[in-house]
Amino acid sequence: xxxxxxxxxxxxxxxxxxxxxxxxxxxxxxxxxxxxxxxxxxxxxxxxxxxxxxxxxxxxxxxxxxxxxxxxxxxxxxxxxxxxxxxxxxxxxxxxxxxxxxxxxxxxxxxxxxxxxxxxxxxxxxxxxxxxxxxxxxxxxxxxxxxxxxxxxxxxxxxxxxxxxxxxxxxxxxxxxxxxxxxxxxxxxxxxxxxxxxxxxxxxxxxxxxxxxxxxxxxxxxxxxxxxxxxxxxxxxxxxxxxxxxxxxxxxxxxxxxxxxxxxxxxxxxxxxxxxxxxxxxxxxxxxxxxxxxxxxxxxxxxxxxxxxxxxxxxxxxxxxxxxxxxxxxxxxxxxxxxxxxxxxxxxxxxxxxxxxxxxxxxxxxxxxxxxxxxxxxxxxxxxxxxxxxxxxxxxxxxxxxxxxxxxxxxxxxxxxxxxxxxxxxxxxxxxxxxxxxxxxxxxxxxxxxxxxxxxxxxxxxxxxxxxxxxxxxxxxxxxxxxxxxxxxxxxxxxxxxxxxx
Amino acid sequence: xxxxxxxxxxxxxxxxxxxxxxxxxxxxxxxxxxxxxxxxxxxxxxxxxxxxxxxxxxxxxxxxxxxxxxxxxxxxxxxxxxxxxxxxxxxxxxxxxxxxxxxxxxxxxxxxxxxxxxxxxxxxxxxxxxxxxxxxxxxxxxxxxxxxxxxxxxxxxxxxxxxxxxxxxxxxxxxxxxxxxxxxxxxxxxxxxxxxxxxxxxxxxxxxxxxxxxxxxxxxxxxxxxxxxxxxxxxxxxxxxxxxxxxxxxxxxxxxxxxxxxxxxxxxxxxxxxxxxxxxxxxxxxxxxxxxxxxxxxxxxxxxxxxxxxxxxxxxxxxxxxxxxxxxxxxxxxxxxxxxxxxxxxxxxxxxxxxxxxxxxxxxxxxxxxxxxxxxxxxxxxxxxxxxxxxxxxxxxxxxxxxxxxxxxxxxxxxxxxxxxxxxxxxxxxxxxxxxxxxx
Numbered sequence: 001x002x003x004x005x006x007x008x009x010x011x012x013x014x015x016x017x018x019x020x021x022x023x024x025x026x027x028x029x030x031x032x033x034x035x036x037x038x039x040x041x042x043x044x045x046x047x048x049x050x051x052x053x054x055x056x057x058x059x060x061x062x063x064x065x066x067x068x069x070x071x072x073x074x075x076x077x078x079x080x081x082x083x084x085x086x087x088x089x090x091x092x093x094x095x096x097x098x099x100x101x102x103x104x105x106x107x108x109x110x111x112x113x114x115x116x117x118x119x120x121x122x123x124x125x126x127x128x129x130x131x132x133x134x135x136x137x138x139x140x141x142x143x144x145x146x147x148x149x150x151x152x153x154x155x156x157x158x159x160x161x162x163x164x165x166x167x168x169x170x171x172x173x174x175x176x177x178x179x180x181x182x183x184x185x186x187x188x189x190x191x192x193x194x195x196x197x198x199x200x201x202x203x204x205x206x207x208x209x210x211x212x213x214x215x216x217x218x219x220x221x222x223x224x225x226x227x228x229x230x231x232x233x234x235x236x237x238x239x240x241x242x243x244x245x246x247x248x249x250x251x252x253x254x255x256x257x258x259x260x261x262x263x264x265x266x267x268x269x270x271x272x273x274x275x276x277x278x279x280x281x282x283x284x285x286x287x288x289x290x291x292x293x294x295x296x297x298x299x300x301x302x303x304x305x306x307x308x309x310x311x312x313x314x315x316x317x318x319x320x321x322x323x324x325x326x327x328x329x330x331x332x333x334x335x336x337x338x339x340x341x342x343x344x345x346x347x348x349x350x351x352x353x354x355x356x357x358x359x360x361x362x363x364x365x366x367x368x369x370x371x372x373x374x375x376x377x378x379x380x381x382x383x384x385x386x387x388x389x390x391x392x393x394x395x396x397x398x399x400x401x402x403x404x405x406x407x408x409x410x411x412x413x414x415x416x417x418x419x420x421x422x423x424x425x426x427x428x429x430x431x432x433x434x435x436x437x438x439x440x441x442x443x444x445x446x447x448x449x450x451x452x453x454x455x456x457x458x459x460x461x462x463x464x465x466x467x468x469x470x471x472x473x474x475x476x477x478x479x480x481x482x483x484x485x486x487x488x489x490x491x492x493x494x495x496x497x498x499x500x501x502x
Numbered sequence: 503x504x505x506x507x508x509x510x511x512x513x514x515x516x517x518x519x520x521x522x523x524x525x526x527x528x529x530x531x532x533x534x535x536x537x538x539x540x541x542x543x544x545x546x547x548x549x550x551x552x553x554x555x556x557x558x559x560x561x562x563x564x565x566x567x568x569x570x571x572x573x574x575x576x577x578x579x580x581x582x583x584x585x586x587x588x589x590x591x592x593x594x595x596x597x598x599x600x601x602x603x604x605x606x607x608x609x610x611x612x613x614x615x616x617x618x619x620x621x622x623x624x625x626x627x628x629x630x631x632x633x634x635x636x637x638x639x640x641x642x643x644x645x646x647x648x649x650x651x652x653x654x655x656x657x658x659x660x661x662x663x664x665x666x667x668x669x670x671x672x673x674x675x676x677x678x679x680x681x682x683x684x685x686x687x688x689x690x691x692x693x694x695x696x697x698x699x700x701x702x703x704x705x706x707x708x709x710x711x712x713x714x715x716x717x718x719x720x721x722x723x724x725x726x727x728x729x730x731x732x733x734x735x736x737x738x739x740x741x742x743x744x745x746x747x748x749x750x751x752x753x754x755x756x757x758x759x760x761x762x763x764x765x766x767x768x769x770x771x772x773x774x775x776x777x778x779x780x781x782x783x784x785x786x787x788x789x790x791x792x793x794x795x796x797x798x799x800x801x802x803x804x805x806x807x808x809x810x811x812x813x814x815x816x817x818x819x820x821x822x823x824x825x826x827x828x829x830x831x832x833x834x835x836x837x838x839x840x841x842x843x844x845x846x847x848x849x850x851x852x853x854x855x856x857x858x859x860x861x862x863x864x865x866x867x868x869x870x871x872x873x874x875x876x877x878x879x880x881x882x883x884x885x886x887x888x889x890x891x892x893x894x895x896x897x898x899x900x901x902x903x904x905x906x907x908x909x910x911x912x913x914x915x916x917x918x919x920x921x922x923x924x925x926x927x928x929x930x931x932x933x934x935x936x937x938x939x940x941x942x
Contacts, residue, residue, distance in 0.1 A: 072640075072703075072729075072733055072734055072735050072768065072769040072794075073702075074639055074640060074794075074796060074797060074800065075638065075639055075640060075641050075642045075645075075702075076642050077638060077639070077642065078638065078639040078640075078796075078797075078800045081800050081803055081804060082796050082799055082800045082803075097593075117590060119586075119590070122586050122589075125589070126582055126585050126586060129577070129578070129582055129585055130581070130582055133576070133577045133578075133582075146562075146566065147562050147565050147566050147569065148559065148562055150784050150785070151562060151565065151781055151782050151783070151784050151785070152557060152559070152781075152783060152784055153555070153557060153783045153784060154784045189627050189786070189807075189808060189809055189810075189811070190592075190809060192806055192807055193807045193808060196807055200515060200517045200518070200664055201514055201515055201517065201518040202514065202515055202518070203515050204515045204516050204517070205643070205666075207515075221806070222807075225804070226638055226664070226804070226807075264513070264515075295512055295513075296512070297512055327512070329512055330512040338592070342589065342590070343589050344589075344590060344591075344592040345588055345589050345590055345591040345592050345811065345812030345813070346589065346811050346812060346813055347592070347627075347809050347810070347811045347812075355512075357514055357518070357519075358514060358518065361514065361517070361518035361519070364523045364525065365517075365523075365663075365664070367628075367630055368627070368628075368630060368631045368634055368660075368664075368807070368808055369627055369631065369807055369808045370627055370628065370786050371786070371811065372627070372784075372785050372786045372787075372810060372811035372813070372814040373784030373785055373786070374576070374784075374785060374811070374813060374814055374817060375811040375813050375814060378813065
């Protein structure tokens with residue numbers, strides 16, 4: 001506090017002990033007076049509630065730092081969300097969107113490799129739209145022009161038509177190995193609210209989920225912000241190719257329990273984000289056994305199930321449950337169309353659960369995040385067009401594979417190897433040789449150089465809670481093939497400067 | 503604990519098992535009865551007529567005509583040049599063109615008497631999400647919001663369920679047409695204090711649901727002054743602002759702020775939606791308009807959980823930026839709602855039923871207290887059940903709106919054809935006749 005500094009001179013001799021004690025007392029008295037006058041009336045009778053200490057602190061902060069907050073306070077929840085984003089994941093995304101690379105229009109802009117979006121098959125989707133959207137969205141099958149079908153209140157958890165269409169699409173995406181029941185679906189405006197809604201259903205404020213690292217940075221927001229649920233990282237290592245081990249899970253479980261925190265479940269992405277590897281059938285069995293033993297839920301985010309390349313086969317949790325005799329009540333799957341169908345703007349996500357109670361609760365909660373009716377209508381058409389979806393899924397796989405091979409090869413030339421992966425819109429690159437010091441600090445220094453000097457935005461492993469420094473997630477599906485050499489050249493420049501410095 | 507209660511094999515959260523969703527109340531039970539036996543003009547003439555759903559179906563033709571004539575709204579135009587960008591757009595700022603169009607539309611509804619800055623508009627998937635989001639931002643779990651009664655039953659769920667925030671009622675009664683008074687405001691505040699609850703704001707609905715009346719300027723001023731004195735927030739849910747069909751003219755809190763040069767406006771937030779005025783609840787379009795920068799920033803970030811489909815934003819941007827369309831729509835919609843209102847009031851009067859004098863909304867606030875066996879909540883619910891089962895009409899009992907006086911019911915008139923409304927009025931008329939005969 002600024003008050004203390006000028007007193008030092010007084011106390012240390014130029015006024016003596018008396019002034020040294022009088023002046024702080026006087027200042028303290030005036031501070032009290034100031035605070036009393038500016039404190040809001042309703043904090044006089046503060047109850048001894050859970051929120052007291054944090055809200056009083058917030059009020060103090062408010063009165064001492066009058067700024068854009070304004071006289072009426074906002075909640076403690078909101079205060080932490082209002083703080084500027086300090087995660088490199090978000091900072092990088094912002095920078096890239098402020099100065100976006102364009103081969104012709106802005107060749108020195110920031111190349112976006114931090115957003116796992118798939119733009120490789122847009123031509124197919126656009127073509128479908130042009131061919132099939134000639135009819136107005138209002139027109140029903142052979143029926144009259146009518147908006148009432150989409151204008152009025154719809155079932156909040158999605159129309160049955162869309163659920164049926166999604167069930168068919170998901171099954172096809174996962175190679176036809178498993179079928180999905182529309183009655184077990186709750187549709188949401190994107191996978192983001194799907195995850196949050198599930199957390200609200202499965203855990204109370206202060207409970208925790210175990211989550212293998214490295215993990216999707218968005219989980220910190222989706223799981224923690226409003227639910228108050230904690231995420232406990234279960235660290236995975238490059239020696240295991242970042243695949244989860246049951247031992248590590250068990251250790252994390254015990255340690256957390258000793259702290260007195262109740263663990264409600266395990267949250268994982270399969271295919272994994274940011275690493276891009278798959279969980280084997282055996283691993284899925286192991287997880288289900290573990291969950292049964294410890295009485296936990298499992299949330300399996302399978303949003304990248306259709307973004308496969310290579311020869312490995314994706315096995316959904318649903319497939320394992322189908323074939324074996326596990327307790328289905330604890331398994332919940334997240335899905336969405338943002339990655340596999342490249343339509344993030346349309347906001348289409350889903351909770352798929354085997355637990356009737358969870359479905360009942362989620363159905364009601366989804367009123368806060370329902371999918372827009374005209375969008376549901378278009379997607380029913382598109383997803384029911386099996387000829388289109390089959391062609392799309394096949395072509396998509398090939399193009400992702402192609403881009404990945406080119407990108408990974410390019411990195412290899414630079415001496416950067418990638419983790420083994422068979423899915424996702426990204427690769428997991430080991431740039432530990434390029435970081436100035438083998439630490440999170442070193443990693444962030446490299447990230448900063450890449451973002452601000454080389455002007456490429458990639459996601460540092462620390463933003464994904466990776467325990468080993470130097471790993472970066474690079475999304476390559478927002479690029480055109482011609483851009484890959486540009487990216488590699490920019491990385492090479494940074495790599496060269498590092499080599500010359502060390 | 504002596505008795506070990508059998509837990510489900512893997513537990514659910516408190517939120518999941520709580521009843522705060524309120525769906526066991528009569529408000530929603532009536533809907534179930536309708537779902538099981540819905541009235542249909544041709545196929546099921548003895549079914550239940552739904553008069554408990556505030557939906558606007560009177561102006562669909564205007565929307566259809568627009569979409570027919572402007573195919574670029576629903577199909578991204580010839581060659582779909584903007585499609586790719588639109589399909590990838592998931593920025594929580596929302597489409598600038600759409601925010602601009604919403605701002606313009608909101609200004610038009612208020613006759614240009616207030617200005618709206620598109621950069622203060624935060625988009626949400628419906629007003630339901632907007633109200634919940636604001637509650638998350640303005641209050642902590644255990645805090646309280648003051649809400650005048652009678653109020654929209656959904657608030658119990660939207661404001662309280664996941665947020666953990668409490669509602670303390672500001673009691674209004676028929677003695678002054680259910681208007682908020684300074685005494686009622688103060689009493690509610692004291693009530694909250696006596697329960698050791700921190701009051702964080704007042705949430706009003708203007709025009710009011712379920713009473714169907716706009717708030718007077720003096721009342722708005724009083725509420726704003728009260729909020730300022732107590733240093734709390736004021737949320738004004740103006741979802742029915744475009745559905746004001748007769749005098750007095752709707753006055754928005756924005757106009758009151760404008761007259762005060764926006765002094766102390768950082769405590770004020772407006773909720774709006776296209777579900778009622780434009781009859782598009784299926785589209786899921788809501789907004790928060792806040793005069794507080796921090797609230798705007800935070801709300802925007804939180805809106806990640808409730809974004810509006812970019813396709814829908816594009817369609818509505820086209821529609822709402824067409825001044826000719828919006829002017830005609832607002833005017834025509836008002837006229838049709840007015841006609842419906844007159845029809846139902848006349849019909850009810852003929853049946854011997856009085857309603858509160860209303861001038862907005864998609865419903866009227868009906869006084870059936872003379873019919874109650876006993877002037878209690880139970881008496882009201884008994885009457886409601888009778889009307890549901892014998893008259894086969896679903897209306898909303900005042901108790902589910904927390905009305906302190908038993909016997910009031912909300913009756914919606916815009917979610918059906920004129921013909922169906924006629925049938926409903928006939929049934930009510932017959933019911934009232936039968937009761938009169940029983941008494942004599």
